[in-house]
Amino acid sequence: MITRRKAFRGVPVSSGIALGYARIIHADSLRVDEITITVSRVKAEVAALERAIANTVKELEALRNSAGRKIGSSVVKIFDAQLLIANDRDFIEHVRDQILLRKRNAGFVYNSLVRKTTLQLKNSPDQYMRQMVQDIEAVSHRVLSYLGGNQTQSTVPLPRDTIVVGQSFSPGEVMRYRQRKVSGFLVGKGGTTSHTALIARSLMVPVAAIGDSWTDIPDGSRVIVDGTKGTAIINPTDTDWADYQKLRKRQGPAAITRIKKLRKIPPRTTDGIEVRIAVNLEFPGPADEILSVQKIPVGLYRTEFLYLESDSFPDEEEQCEYYRRIAEKFVGSNVVLRTFDLGSDKMLSGLPIPPENNPALGCRGVRCMLEMPDIFKTQIRAILRASIHGNIQILLPMISDLSELKKARRLISLAMFELRKQALPFDEDIQVGVMIEVPSAALTADSLARSADFFSIGTNDLTQYTMSADRANTRVSRLYSPYQPAVLQLVNMAVRAARKHGVPVDVCGEVAGDPLALPLLVGMGVTGLSMNPSRILDVCRLVQKIDSQLVRHLVGPVLASNSVAAVKRKLQSFRNALEN
Amino acid sequence: MIKKTARIINKLGLHARPSAILVTATTRFKSEFFFSKDDLRVNGKSIMGVMMLAAEMGSQLVVEADGPDEEEAMAEILRVIASGFGENT
The missing domain is CATH 1.10.274.10 (PtsI, HPr-binding domain)
Incomplete structure (x- = not known):
């Protein structure tokens, strides 16, 4: 049992911050006795x-x-x-x-x-x-x-600051606990792609998964859950508590509502350079309305939910209908739809994909879709057909070399050819972008930029692959930081290649919403940042304080640092100067 | 009573969603339905029964229909199975 302060680094399941007291729920609390009756x-x-x-x-x-x-x-x-x-x-x-x-x-x-x-x-x-x-x-x-x-089925409201702790919860349980006003979940097991995660995110309940360690948490302990980072602190100090309270205020659902206050979108730097601030979405949710009214573009719309909610790939009509609705909701701003990023670890069930020993290095993203050209083409056709209802762009995940990009583009051309033959209208000028999330893609960004209409740098996976460190593996997670000089050099390389070829380049990993990284990314020359909705307000405000010429001079010294600590120190002192 | 065989052709087999579709179809008819696979024979109007068959793609089902509308019912159920439940085949 944990009696002192203990911090856990796990996997983010549903973003947001929750502070409260642990209510431990054991799955085996459901015991059925055998009773002989008359x-x-x-x-x-x-x-x-x-x-x-x-x-x-x-x-x-x-x-x-x-x-x-x-x-x-x-x-x-x-x-x-x-x-x-x-x-x-x-x-x-x-x-x-x-x-x-x-x-x-x-x-x-x-x-x-x-x-x-x-x-x-x-x-x-x-x-x-x-x-x-x-x-x-x-x-x-x-x-x-x-x-x-059984206590898990009760409908009595729990104290507002209850954090439910347990191995895993069904979608129904998450909804029911939410109705009972719990503020967050700490779970043992919870993939970011499960039904439960999907529902938790759409209800905006913070969830982090920390593996088997949850069993060591005593009932009633003070707990902080950071669902954005996938971390938790058991028995936090008063300083932790105060820090996270502040953070929650800035990141909570209230922060999304405050987006309404933003007057200037996209924000401009002090010297008048526009920085495109966009949002990452993965499921229709309550924040969509506010975002679309404010004309905030969608820099990354994950489409896996379509597969996950029905356990199979919906047909062309059904997909087209979804994409059309998204396009219409965000009409007037861009929506970047990322094609299915599935792999052996993200498959809920029996697709023709055998289990792999090493799914992160296996058949995922575009590799997986190219192995299932029919399914891929169906999705592309549906996206193309929806493209006449708004401003849609296509983003290809996990491109690791030029041949993959060319294959995917050929398939897109084929889909276009078919649609023309069937006289089905689509946006002939639809932009096709490449996700830069594998080191090889960053290293060959120059040649990829010639065949791509835009780049989106996914720093989460780029960090994992560059450092060869799984963020969920606590023994190596200290290596996992987007502030690693090696990761920043690759990001810079991709941005420079994009700029050279006049290709827009967004950053869409977690770091895109981090105020610490913002001056550096603007200095490198990124044209856009796509982030969790709760980060938009802070980032927009900060952009307006930055001089794009000045921050260019940050890049050299920061990239020359030889540790994460040194990188952060330099960025922090710049930020302090900026805010004073 | 009529008895026919049908093959499951959708890739993912008779999982939750197809089972639900199948049972929704059988319960629309007055006739009784039974499905058998290997040694297991289940009530065709029971989703638990149909799920229990664990009929993966390619498996053969014996379909029995018995009742006043058995002809029409059998034709419809065979059609639903042959359509792959609207999933990838």
């Missing part, structure tokens, strides 16, 4: 079963409706299958028969029949089949909670 008790048990089913159905319907209202019709599908499972009359009759036959309590019988079903699925060699177990268990947990009583 014949006279059978009727009551069957009635309890029917009530539990009715309540579960009511709950799922409420969740489905509120998901539909808050997030959009897309998430509704997650609850549709669960509703069918809860309402399965044949299964319920079977449970009733067994209660009568075996003279056992409803909870025990229900649970054992569920286990019988899931066992069959768990043994299936097919990954997709095994995944269904999660849906079934999500339902059975609800039913069993009514039959046994």
Whole structure:
């Protein structure tokens, strides 16, 4: 058990900062006892079963409706299958028969029949089949909670500063806890691409995943969760607490609302240079309205949600409809749609992609899409068809050499050719950009710039690949910093190549929203910065204090530094000077 | 009673979404439905049953329909399965 201050570095799941007290939730808090019942008790048990089913159905319907209202019709599908499972009359009759036959309590019988079903699925060699177990268990947990009583299912509001800590939570649980006003989650396991992460982000609840260490956190401890960085502090000092309170104020949902106050977008430097400030999005959410009214462009719209929410690739019509809606929502500003960035680690289920020993270095991003040209072309066609409804650009992730870019562009040309033949209109001048997130792409940026319409530098992956360090691996995560001189040199190289060829260049990693890095990036000559919505206000204000000529002189000395500390020291002293 | 066989052709097999589509289709008819795969025979109107089949792509299902609208029902269910549930095949 942790009794002193302890900081964890994990994985960011849903951004934002939460301060509060840990409420530990163990998945095994759901225990089902086996009780032998008398014949006279059978009727009551069957009635309890029917009530539990009715309540579960009511709950799922409420969740489905509120998901539909808050997030959009897309998430509704997650609850549709669960509703069918809860309402399965044949299964319920079977449970009733067994209660009568075996003279056992409803909870025990229900649970054992569920286990019988899931066992069959768990043994299936097919990954997709095994995944269904999660849906079934999500339902059975609800039913069993009514039959046994379980704290995770309560609807009583928790104290406002509760941070829920546990191994993992289903999308429904996240929604329910949010309704109970919890301020954040600290989880053991939680991929950034899971359904749960998707829902947490669209509800703007901070979530960080810290691995098995969560089990060492005593119930009631003071906890700080930084979902943006993926870190947590258990038993923070009063200084930590005060620092994070300030940070939360600056980064919280309130910061997004304050974007409304911005008058000058895009902001200009003191010498009149425009810096394009854009936002990273991955899912339609509550902030979209404010952003579109303020005409803030979308510098990076991840499209993986389309795949994740239905566990398969939606067809051309369905995708086109999504992209059209996004384009129309942000009409008047650019929307950069990044094609699917999926790989063996981001696949929820059985695509024709075998598991890999080393997914980060495996078939992901554009590599993966080029292996599935039909799926890729469907997405490209859908994006192209939506392009007439707004100002859409296409961004290709994980390009590592010129041949990949050329292959992808050929496929785009082919899609265009087909559309012309079918007389389907699209934007003939659509821009195709390259994500610079692999060192080889930065090193050969000069040749890539000749075949790209714009660059977007993804500093998160660029840092991971340059330093060969996984940010989630605490033993090497000290190496992971975008302020590493090696990373900054690669960023600079890509920016220079872009400038030389007159190609716009954005930075879209986390560092794009970091005030410390801003003068350096502007000094290098980036034309745009794309960031989390909560960072926009601070960054816009800071841009207006920067002299673009002056910050150029920062680049040389900073790049010549020989440590992260030295880089940060130089940038910090510049920032201090700027703010005084 | 009529009995036919059908092959699952969508890539991802009879996972949650196709199972839901299939059960929604069978429950629209008066006829009783049973699906069998290997030694397992399940009620075609029960999603838990259909899921339990764990029918991956390429597997053969025996479909039985029994009731006043069995002809029409069977034709519709075979069509739904053959369409790959609107997914990639």
